[in-house]
Amino acid sequence: MALTDIYTLTRIMNWILLALCSALFAGLRGSLIKIKARTINPYILAWSQAVFAFPLLFTSLWISQKVPITPLFLLFSITSGLLVAVAWTLYVKAISLSEISLVIPPETYLKPLKSDR
16 A cells, blocks of 8 residues: 555544544534523523634734734624624524424434535
8 A cells, every 4th residue: 555545544534533532522412502692691591602702813823923813804804703693693593492303414424514516
């Protein structure tokens, strides 16, 4: 077996492992949100993720200095953060009001993405 074959096989195995972990953690995230939405206000649960994530992101970018923090970068980051917070708010509200199987269909993680090409 050639070295490139082993390298390709390793990359495929890593891809499969990461895909399975992603599906597992997405399911666990939905379950934990469903449990926490009973005791915590869904709006606080959703917006707290953005409030805690963005200061850590900007601090790590500032320390590493790998990405120049320009005004355009800040504009897009803040806009993206607000949109993600709104999406999380709707996601948490949907999970708290209905069954997880209706919000996160299992087939989403079992089918590969289809291309129109």
